[in-house]
Amino acid sequence: MNRSWRTRYGFYFIAVGSAFGLGNLWRFPYVVGENGGGAFVLLYIFLALTLGLPLLIGELILGRLTRQSVVMATRKVSQTSGRDFKFLSALPVILSLVVLSYYSVISGWVLHFITQFGLSLFDSTEIGSGSMVLLLKNGGLQFGLASVHLLITLVVVVKGIQNGLEKWIGWTMPFFAFLVVILIWKSTSLSTTDDVLRFLFYPDFSKLTLFSLNHAVGHVLFTLSVGFGTMVTFGSYIREDQHVPTAGLRVALFDSLVSLGALFIVFPLVFKASNRTITDPALMFDVLPQFFIEMKGGLLFGLAFFVCLYLAALNASMGLLETVVSNMLDMSKKMSRNQAAWATGGLALLLTLLPSLSGSFFRDARLGEKGLIELIDSILINGFLPLVALGLSYIFFKGVSLKEKERVFVDKDKFVSYSMFPQWIFAIRWFAPGVIILGWLLHLFGLLKIIWSE
Numbered sequence: 001m002n003r004s005w006r007t008r009y010g011f012y013f014i015a016v017g018s019a020f021g022l023g024n025l026w027r028f029p030y031v032v033g034e035n036g037g038g039a040f041v042l043l044y045i046f047l048a049l050t051l052g053l054p055l056l057i058g059e060l061i062l063g064r065l066t067r068q069s070v071v072m073a074t075r076k077v078s079q080t081s082g083r084d085f086k087f088l089s090a091l092p093v094i095l096s097l098v099v100l101s102y103y104s105v106i107s108g109w110v111l112h113f114i115t116q117f118g119l120s121l122f123d124s125t126e127i128g129s130g131s132m133v134l135l136l137k138n139g140g141l142q143f144g145l146a147s148v149h150l151l152i153t154l155v156v157v158v159k160g161i162q163n164g165l166e167k168w169i170g171w172t173m174p175f176f177a178f179l180v181v182i183l184i185w186k187s188t189s190l191s192t193t194d195d196v197l198r199f200l201f202y203p204d205f206s207k208l209t210l211f212s213l214n215h216a217v218g219h220v221l222f223t224l225s226v227g228f229g230t231m232v233t234f235g236s237y238i239r240e241d242q243h244v245p246t247a248g249l250r251v252a253l254f255d256s257l258v259s260l261g262a263l264f265i266v267f268p269l270v271f272k273a274s275n276r277t278i279t280d281p282a283l284m285f286d287v288l289p290q291f292f293i294e295m296k297g298g299l300l301f302g303l304a305f306f307v308c309l310y311l312a313a314l315n316a317s318m319g320l321l322e323t324v325v326s327n328m329l330d331m332s333k334k335m336s337r338n339q340a341a342w343a344t345g346g347l348a349l350l351l352t353l354l355p356s357l358s359g360s361f362f363r364d365a366r367l368g369e370k371g372l373i374e375l376i377d378s379i380l381i382n383g384f385l386p387l388v389a390l391g392l393s394y395i396f397f398k399g400v401s402l403k404e405k406e407r408v409f410v411d412k413d414k415f416v417s418y419s420m421f422p423q424w425i426f427a428i429r430w431f432a433p434g435v436i437i438l439g440w441l442l443h444l445f446g447l448l449k450i451i452w453s454e
């Protein structure tokens, strides 16, 4: 099969499409809230460029050189380098499956607001400000919505129409960007903006906690889709003459810009509504619908916004599901594509039960302030993801020779690639493992401190 795209834009559509998702608009603001604002934002930007980007480039190159998705790519480099990485390569696939199930619940929340805004256009029943609170308490509804989302994702992947759909969604994204710009403009014209700017950009390092470094690492990896093997697959689509580091840089810059934009949308609204807990995963869904309701023409705007957000979430979910399915097919020759997809969907659906019932059946399963859904989020994104990403970068680092790395990284016409090559190698070899392990240890230490003090 010829995996390379005929146009270079094809790659950008899918890579940006996978990176851009709920992580940017929904997760980033509340993680920033949880970690005290400005200093964390700075840490995030720094790590996006020094840790996320080098690992992203590594994954893309692994795919580009082997033209395979992660499991087969690993097998290939195991053969050429004479090392056995089999165990490490299964981890991103398992992680993708579990993250898909939890991502589906949040995508279900988006579906909920699509129906709410859609219905409100036809009858005058208001979307109550407590809509999110009610949804969180209704485990059945959340499970139902998550199932609908999984089903949509499955049908797209089973029918093999995701390539077409990904491109189509790509074309809708400029419209989404337009909506986001309008929202930033509207939100920042609220009187709270000065406080917000101080909160977001004044780096008060005393607000960072023992958990902050790990939170920043986890979020950088999650939002750039690094550590899931997804970018290995997408790297395998990159054309021979396309410069991978430049492509990676563009994806990372675009993704970070959108994330910063999300802060400008959410925080002015949060500051306007006093007594909001800014550390809650429901943050965006708490404040945005209310803003739309109060805005002139806001119902239609709200509907358009949530439809676009849903398409972004769907795109990201397709990437996750496809990663699991394509690797299952690579591993077992007997399985058909349909079987692999339905098996993955079934498993994901089962796992979805836990996060979707977090606010109802499992309401008492809490650790301090955190409910089950936050615990799952933290265990997956802050706990497993950094380690799995580290494993994947180890495969790349040890499995691909320095010469090969240099061949793909260095473009004779681009001076930057020449001068950056040693830095990139340093980042993968020393900096990323160092920061990831330090973040993990500090986090562990923080947890022990809490347990001791109780």
Ligand code: PHE
Pocket: 018, 019, 020, 021, 022, 023, 024, 222, 223, 224, 225, 226, 228, 230, 316, 317, 319, 320
């Ligand atoms: N990067 C996506 C987001 O920010 C999440 C994702 C992770 C998607 C891994 C695909 C693979 O929402």
